[in-house]
Amino acid sequence: MTAFEDLKSQWNNQDQPETPEDGAKKVVDKINAIRSKQRITNIVLGATVMVLIAFFLYISAHKFPPVMIGLLIMMGSLLIRISLEFYSINYLKKMNVSVVYEAFKSQMVTYYRQRIKVHFIATPLIIISYCIGFVLLLPAFKANLSNGFYNYILVSAIVVLIGLGLFIAMEIKKEISLLNEIKQDH
Amino acid sequence: MGYVKGNKTLASDIAQEVFVKVWKSLEEFREESTISTWIYRITVNTCLLELRKKKYIQPYQEYDLLPETQETSHPNKEKQLKKMYQCIAKLSKGNQAIILLELEGLPQKEISEIIGISHEAVRVRVHRIKSSLTKCVKNDSI
Numbered sequence: 001m002t003a004f005e006d007l008k009s010q011w012n013n014q015d016q017p018e019t020p021e022d023g024a025k026k027v028v029d030k031i032n033a034i035r036s037k038q039r040i041t042n043i044v045l046g047a048t049v050m051v052l053i054a055f056f057l058y059i060s061a062h063k064f065p066p067v068m069i070g071l072l073i074m075m076g077s078l079l080i081r082i083s084l085e086f087y088s089i090n091y092l093k094k095m096n097v098s099v100v101y102e103a104f105k106s107q108m109v110t111y112y113r114q115r116i117k118v119h120f121i122a123t124p125l126i127i128i129s130y131c132i133g134f135v136l137l138l139p140a141f142k143a144n145l146s147n148g149f150y151n152y153i154l155v156s157a158i159v160v161l162i163g164l165g166l167f168i169a170m171e172i173k174k175e176i177s178l179l180n181e182i183k184q185d186h
Numbered sequence: 187m188g189y190v191k192g193n194k195t196l197a198s199d200i201a202q203e204v205f206v207k208v209w210k211s212l213e214e215f216r217e218e219s220t221i222s223t224w225i226y227r228i229t230v231n232t233c234l235l236e237l238r239k240k241k242y243i244q245p246y247q248e249y250d251l252l253p254e255t256q257e258t259s260h261p262n263k264e265k266q267l268k269k270m271y272q273c274i275a276k277l278s279k280g281n282q283a284i285i286l287l288e289l290e291g292l293p294q295k296e297i298s299e300i301i302g303i304s305h306e307a308v309r310v311r312v313h314r315i316k317s318s319l320t321k322c323v324k325n326d327s328i
Contacts, residue, residue: 003320003324004316004317004319004320007266007270007319007320007323008289010263010266010267010270011267011270011289012289012291014267026202092235095235096211096214097207097211097227097228097231097232097235098211098214098215098224098227098228098231099227099231099302100227100299100300100301100302101227101230101231101234101280101283101300101301101302102280102301102302102303103302104227104230104231104234105234105279105280108234108235178237178238181278181279182234182279184278184279184280
């Protein structure tokens with residue numbers, strides 16, 4: 001027996017995990033969980049848009065051009081970012097998993113290249129426009145809010161921006177390493 | 187289980203995901219290959235797809251979730267098996283798929299239909315992976 005055959009025989013002597021008795025039920029539950037998750041996501045996003053529109057009307061933003069422009073830029077940036085995320089999730093869902101591994105790997109490489117483009121080009125532009133929208137709102141905040149609350153909004157926005165920057169950097173690092181791992185084949 | 191370094195829970199998660207994908211893709215099965223080859227393709231691709239999730243890319247602290255083997259009375263063989271999981275994890279994703287299918291006992295012709303490379307290329311790669319894997323298990327390098 002060669003050294004590899006010896007390893008193969010040890011490998012095949014491992015205990016095989018038992019087939020769960022309720023395996024079919026678990027799969028059906030998982031499918032239902034995926035469906036309900038999609039429904040919940042749609043409800044949450046719909047509710048968010050409704051709240052934003054209601055807020056927009058409540059404060060009569062359309063009567064104050066800088067406030068209106070600021071809010072529209074912020075909402076637009078968020079909507080673009082969410083649309084990109086949805087496009088990305090759909091791309092993953094629509095990938096044909098029954099093709100040969102090499103073809104599937106190419107789909108994955110394309111996916112990660114797109115993700116990296118989004119992270120390096122689209123996301124910074126979106127963050128910049130979001131910040132511009134926020135800055136346009138600042139005079140209105142200063143005029144209508146107490147000094148303490150204004151400072152709180154300013155500081156918390158900076159903290160969120162730093163946190164978001166770190167999170168995006170980590171995501172980019174993770175996706176670049178996954179892309180390299182997939183491309184590594186030879 | 188080789189894909190998830192012997193972790194039964196993660197392997198079972200992926201198995202469930204494979205069943206979901208088989209069920210969803212069943213209409214696309216055109217009998218151009220056998221059903222088992224088609225399911226193996228879905229399995230290999232699902233492993234690649236699932237590995238992007240955080241729980242799969244985090245390194246495991248210990249191989250404590252490895253299944254008990256029938257040869258627990260042979261600590262040396264047990265150690266070798268653990269080493270084998272570690273060595274498989276060091277291979278590229280494509281080579282992991284090839285060697286795990288080979289260890290599963292699939293004919294190389296079928297492996298070539300799953301991976302999408304020629305039978306000859308599979309033969310060469312299997313030979314190369316076998317020797318580097320054996321070397322890794324024995325000498326702690328790959």
